[in-house]
Amino acid sequence: MSRIVLCLLALSLALPLAAQDSMPPAPFAYRQLDDPAQEAAAQDLMETLRCLKCQSQSIADSDAPMAGDMRHQVRIRIAAGEDPEAVRAWLVQRYGDYVSYRPEVSAVTWPLFAIPALLVLVAAVVLAGRLRRRAS
Structure with missing residues (x-):
């Protein structure tokens, strides 16, 4: 009886994880910005940000859903006119120093x-x- 309860508990905890990976990618996760200068700034910034799920790839190289969401956020903020360093500061504030390949002293x-x-x-x-x- 206790094995059945443990299996049901494990299954109920795994369902939200499965649902998260089945979400469609964010619009700018794989689509580039129309302005080449803004896209270049976004790409340069994405090369210096670490994927928190992969931990060995930048968000520009990672196919993880979280990296796609982070690319989307970078591109949206760059398209809105934010400075790349302000976007980096926002991501560091949100995810911690580990997200940046160029940590601040x-x-x-x-x-x-x-x-x-x-x-x-x-x-x-x-x-x-x-x-x-x-x-x-």
């Missing part, structure tokens, strides 16, 4: 930039010390 992200530099500095100091010992 902030109070939260500075260790991501500082730690690799510190590691290179430590490696250089260790290497210089070993080379001095060999030379003497």
Whole structure:
């Protein structure tokens, strides 16, 4: 009896996910803007935004429904005259810093930039010390 209840519960939780993928794509998900300059600005921006579902592709390259929705939002906002950096800021505010391939240095992200530099500095100091010992 408990297996049947668990199966029904799992099925009821999976139905909204199936419904989400069956939605038609947003109008500008696969259609380009009429103005070539606006489309170029939108394309440049889409190349620098990460698909949150795929995580290894930009929204320009991804076929995930969420990436299509994000492309649609980028194109609509660019067509409305918004600056690409304002669109990026809106997406970062909505989805977090992870959505951008070009993260901003902030109070939260500075260790991501500082730690690799510190590691290179430590490696250089260790290497210089070993080379001095060999030379003497």
